[in-house]
Amino acid sequence: MQQQRKKYLAGSAQRLSGGFLLIVCAGFALFFSACGSMTLHFDEEAKAAKPASPTRFSFVFIIHGDGDYIYHDSQGQAHRADARTLHAARLVAQRRTDAEVFIFHQRPSAKLLYVIPLPDGDFLHYRNGVLQARRPYWRSSGTARFEAETALYAEYRTATDAKRTKFFLYFGHEIPEFDGKGYDASTPERAFNVRDLSAGVKSFTGDSTRFDMLVLSTCYGGTPHTIAALAPYSRTIVASPGNLHLSYFDLRAFGRLHLLSERNSVQGFARYFARQAFERLSKKVQTAVTVAVYESDRARIYLGEADSRYTQRLASLKDHGPAAVEYVDCAEEKKFVLPGMSDGVSVLFRPSRFGRAKNKFRHSGWQCCRPLAQ
Amino acid sequence: MMARTFLGALIVLFAMTQAASAGGGGEISKYFNNTSREVKATNNLVQKRDILRTSLESMTSALDRVERSNLVPAEDRAGAKLLRTTLQERQDELGGKNGFQPVANDQLNSFSDYLVQDLQQADRYITVSLVTLLLIVIVLILIL
Numbered sequence: 001m002q003q004q005r006k007k008y009l010a011g012s013a014q015r016l017s018g019g020f021l022l023i024v025c026a027g028f029a030l031f032f033s034a035c036g037s038m039t040l041h042f043d044e045e046a047k048a049a050k051p052a053s054p055t056r057f058s059f060v061f062i063i064h065g066d067g068d069y070i071y072h073d074s075q076g077q078a079h080r081a082d083a084r085t086l087h088a089a090r091l092v093a094q095r096r097t098d099a100e101v102f103i104f105h106q107r108p109s110a111k112l113l114y115v116i117p118l119p120d121g122d123f124l125h126y127r128n129g130v131l132q133a134r135r136p137y138w139r140s141s142g143t144a145r146f147e148a149e150t151a152l153y154a155e156y157r158t159a160t161d162a163k164r165t166k167f168f169l170y171f172g173h174e175i176p177e178f179d180g181k182g183y184d185a186s187t188p189e190r191a192f193n194v195r196d197l198s199a200g201v202k203s204f205t206g207d208s209t210r211f212d213m214l215v216l217s218t219c220y221g222g223t224p225h226t227i228a229a230l231a232p233y234s235r236t237i238v239a240s241p242g243n244l245h246l247s248y249f250d251l252r253a254f255g256r257l258h259l260l261s262e263r264n265s266v267q268g269f270a271r272y273f274a275r276q277a278f279e280r281l282s283k284k285v286q287t288a289v290t291v292a293v294y295e296s297d298r299a300r301i302y303l304g305e306a307d308s309r310y311t312q313r314l315a316s317l318k319d320h321g322p323a324a325v326e327y328v329d330c331a332e333e334k335k336f337v338l339p340g341m342s343d344g345v346s347v348l349f350r351p352s353r354f355g356r357a358k359n360k361f362r363h364s365g366w367q368c369c370r371p372l373a374q
Numbered sequence: 375m376m377a378r379t380f381l382g383a384l385i386v387l388f389a390m391t392q393a394a395s396a397g398g399g400g401e402i403s404k405y406f407n408n409t410s411r412e413v414k415a416t417n418n419l420v421q422k423r424d425i426l427r428t429s430l431e432s433m434t435s436a437l438d439r440v441e442r443s444n445l446v447p448a449e450d451r452a453g454a455k456l457l458r459t460t461l462q463e464r465q466d467e468l469g470g471k472n473g474f475q476p477v478a479n480d481q482l483n484s485f486s487d488y489l490v491q492d493l494q495q496a497d498r499y500i501t502v503s504l505v506t507l508l509l510i511v512i513v514l515i516l517i518l
Contacts, residue, residue: 068400068465070400070402070403070494071491071495072403072404072407072410072490072494074487076408076410076411078407111413193403219495243495245494246494246495285410285487285491285495286418286484286485286487286488286489286491287488287492287495321452321453322453323451323452323453323456324452324471352476353484353486353488354467354481354484354485354488355463355467355488355492356463371458
């Protein structure tokens with residue numbers, strides 16, 4: 001009986017070790033297949049099916065997904081904001097046969113079997129509507145936060161002298177104006193703030209011209225500091241000065257890029273994009289909706305003084321935790337009401353349907369932080 | 375008694391695993407999402423208002439208990455206070471207190487959406503650490 005039991009236990013142990021080996025092997029296979037996807041995935045069939053169009057547009061999407069991005073729609077269905085945005089960005093990439101599109105999805109870092117680190121980024125490259133490459137990558141943990149993304153962009157982009165209209169789009173939570181530790185939920189010690197974003201955008205432009213339009217799909221994107229930091233690298237910026245629901249700005253407007261030539265300016269298209277995003281958000285959410293378009297050069301007059309005052313304000317708030325700070329329309333603070341405040345800024349605003357601010361009917365397009373009123 | 379303690383420990387463990395995987399803040403928004411679903415599922419206006427009121431009161435009560443327990447880290451106190459102030463404002467608005475007009479009957483569904491969306495987009499409210507959020511979720515599960 002005892003012998004039988006021993007035999008059974010030995011058999012079980014063998015099965016277990018066999019199972020463990022199988023898991024380890026499967027794990028390694030998975031890991032190496034992930035590494036294997038570093039080689040290009042060419043979609044030859046799709047490539048052959050689509051005629052090459054002249055590439056007139058270039059898009060860079062950065063989608064941050066390393067945090068709590070779950071939201072519920074009005075039917076109570078849960079959605080992951082980053083996954084939905086990735087899907088929308090891929091649709092833009094597939095449908096714009098006249099564009100080159102770079103999509104970077106920043107995912108939470110994870111470890112295979114709690115030991116082997118896995119890539120925490122996904123890169124997709126489309127040209128003329130066809131997927132050219134898809135590969136996982138490791139995000140930078142150094143000071144240059146977009147180092148890996150910029151390297152991939154430089155490696156894959158098509159060198160051309162032809163004029164392209166260039167778009168840069170960032171989707172994520174509110175980007176801290178200082179410090180920034182904890183922005184990545186899976187790697188809280190890795191900091192990310194407005195200065196990092198600005199340096200990242202700059203690294204994508206290289207030594208060439210600015211982006212034509214930059215979309216900042218985050219909460220509190222329209223502060224003097226944030227716009228001043230990004231303005232040197234983009235002619236036009238679309239951002240939300242207030243809270244922005246995780247359903248984000250709608251991307252369908254990119255299906256109508258012919259409006260660029262009809263309206264004869266990127267600013268005209270940016271206003272169309274903002275209007276579309278505003279209307280869709282207004283239908284979806286009960287909270288306030290604010291979408292603003294900033295013409296970088298025209299807003300510079302206001303930003304010159306406002307950013308300097310705002311930077312002083314930020315310095316005084318460094319010891320305050322985020323919960324001790326509140327954001328208000330800069331027009332409510334005398335200190336920030338300065339000449340040129342409305343120059344180069346178009347604002348679409350709908351107040352919150354409930355709450356104390358439901359009777360606010362106007363927004364300057366600039367949002368300022370201050371110590372929370374006690 | 376042993377069985378009860380064991381069951382309690384199991385619930386706490388389960389809640390911690392669930393809440394940790396949802397990032398804590400996600401559990402709070404899920405809680406109000408369930409409230410919103412319940413509100414929309416009934417046509418009885420009194421019931422709608424009652425569901426909203428009870429839901430807000432339960433969350434406030436959980437938050438109060440956690441704050442009183444001295445388990446909240448010092449750096450979380452401001453965040454917890456902000457969350458409680460927000461919840462109190464919503465209760466006041468629902469009942470028409472402290473300068474608010476009461477939420478109209480035909481607006482109760484929209485108000486329930488507002489509760490969810492406000493918490494989801496304003497991750498600034500959820501600046502408290504995961505430890506505190508887990509405690510809130512656990513207390514909430516135990517008092518419901």
